[in-house]
Amino acid sequence: MRPYIICHMITSLDGSILPDQWHSTAEVSVDAMIERHYDHCADSFKAQGWIVGRETMSHYVPGVADESVSDEKGFIAAQWREDNLKPANGKPLAIAFDPKGRLRPETAELDGEHLVLVLGAQAPTYAIEHLQRAGVSYLFAGQQGDDVLQALEKISAFYGVERLLLQGGAITNGHFLRAGAIDEISTLVCPALDGATTFKGIFQSTDSESQTTVAAPLNTHFLGYSILEDGVIWSKYRLTAAR
Structure with missing residues (x-):
């Protein structure tokens, strides 16, 4: 048996997971948004x-x-x-x-x-x-x-x-996705933009894995969302094997 895995990530509006590259479109800084919300939301999962x-x-x-x-x-x-x-x-x-x-x-x-x-x-x-x-x-x-x-x-x-958080980076998240080892995805989307022509998203493959799909077809079930302070949107999804 393996633990229940929740991939908990924070992104910009255009999907980047590299906050150092973001440009905030809100009245607060990127650092302030992350400090206010990321760990607080992570703690709610009571992971070990x-x-x-x-x-x-x-x-x-x-x-x-x-x-x-x-x-x-x-x-x-x-x-x-x-x-x-x-x-x-x-x-x-x-x-x-x-x-x-x-x-x-x-x-x-x-x-x-x-x-x-x-x-x-x-x-x-x-x-x-x-x-x-x-x-x-x-x-x-x-x-x-x-x-x-x-x-x-x-x-x-x-x-x-019994429960662990998966928190990046993109290559590691990709390994877990292809292994069928993610049970839930939690994303915090911040009102900020990266704008680069290339950037890292939540899941990424190495060159040798670029043609490799996930271990088995997956269904994504929307669990809900919350609108947090600073305009941050927190969404949660459960992944299950497709039948």
Whole structure:
């Protein structure tokens, strides 16, 4: 069994998820809108943790290794590696998909939450040794670290969590969508515009995944919406397998 997954995101009117690029059309700043609404709405789901990709987590974990850094062991892929999960002791989970093991956290906690990294078997040995020294929990999810269902089943089995928030970025959200591992979508649409010719939306594919659709046809069920302060619109949808 895997946890119930809610993809909770905030976007501009034209669908961008990169607030640094937005131009507010309201009387308040973009930062003020996000601070006022995003976490408040997320808290209403009473989730037991949150999930992001490596790039998003790098804003919270100060150490990130250069992808070109290697050693003699380097990125030689192991066919099998052992998970190293530690008790969370009742703390919420802060989960990051970091396939190549580039994050370098110095502690097992992140602002009072229990950090868990999801790695690929391709992750270099020296990266794993760093996590062991820091006491950070980690698990392996396939060769490329993108076996979403395997990762969720391991997390559910060890930590007993039933509900988690998925909070980006776009590539990580796309992995979950294609795996059929999203149960609900929650979007906050702000009165702001990106206006760029290309930008990241809620779901995105890598070049190798560009022709890959979701694991199974999905039905989208509208659950409702709320008009919040500052003109922010909060919409919720449930995803179910099409019959």
